[in-house]
Amino acid sequence: MDGVQTYMKRFSIIPAYALLIIGTYIFSSFSVKAESFTPLQKRAIERIIHNYLLDKPELIVQAMEKLREREQAEQNNKTKQLLRKYSNRIYHHPMSPYTGNKKGDVTLVEFFDYQCGYCKQVTESIIKLVKNDKSLRVVWKELPILGQTSLDAATAAMASRKQGKYLDFHIALMNNRGGLNRQSILKIARRVGINTAKLEKDMTDPAIRTYLEETTKLAQQLGIKGTPGFIIGEKIVPGAVSLKQLKKFIETERNRKK
Missing domain, CATH: 3.40.30.10 (Glutaredoxin)
Structure with missing residues (x-):
């Protein structure tokens, strides 16, 4: 669980397990994979995320905004490369x-x-x-x-x-x-x-x-x-x-x- 502990230290105000799963599926940037957890741990994580997002729904909005920003940046970079190439x-x-x-x-x-x-x-x-x-x-x-x-x-x-x-x-x-x-x-x-x-x-x-x-x-x-x-x-x-x-x-x- 070293990866989770490191991430918890970095973002202590947000539950580490919640960030781990949100990051895996939205930001795709975490080193710890969902397969690392047992079925019992996964159910616990799902419960933590469910309760946390009910309490902090703005996190979803923030995550989607971040995703849109990343996709736009990637598209802009792709466009620049195409224009240079041709x-x-x-x-x-x-x-x-x-x-x-x-x-x-x-x-x-x-x-x-x-x-x-x-x-x-x-x-x-x-x-x-x-x-x-x-x-x-x-x-x-x-x-x-x-x-x-x-x-x-x-x-x-x-x-x-x-x-x-x-x-x-x-x-x-x-x-x-x-x-x-x-x-x-x-x-x-x-x-x-x-x-x-x-x-x-x-x-x-x-x-x-x-x-x-x-x-x-x-x-x-x-x-x-x-x-x-x-x-x-x-x-x-x-x-x-x-x-x-x-x-x-x-x-x-x-x-x-x-």
Whole structure:
């Protein structure tokens, strides 16, 4: 029982046996295992815990809060490791379109689908950020997860890079409130001054398909399961966020780098 006695000395205000079992099942950090006790001892321990927790129910709340803190810390660490591991593919892939300051001190990455309503909602906020924040860089990651039309739109957008029209086309596709199909995609392209004959030819470039497949795989590796999904600094942020929230994330990342 040396392990129990040591623990009792450390936390004398709490019954040692109660802490031992709570720790084993909640914190998983005790050296003494439940198998070390006889059936009689186990029943005694259960009775001590039962009575103690009835008297001090706040201990359960404290334990659960500690567990949540530990799980969050573990998730944050896992996210940091993933972002470091895939850093080049996230921030510096030569085919990834970007907007804003090429050498900006903060980079915001968005994974999106042109048929995603929430993606459409946040586009205006992102464009405002780029216009008003001269030190911000935004990297666009096409993630066509909503079917063939999404894939067609993403392919067309990537092909428009060869005519220097990506951002105009991107914004126009996001601003479209009607349904998309191949014909409407080409119509929107013509509206922003794209040569659609060349666009359709460029859409057959196998490098675009490969890039989109790689981006989908990257999203899966990062645990991004839907759109929009954002990366900023050491955080992966799922779902639509407000302009105010985006500004806060950017401010936090700048402060972290100081």
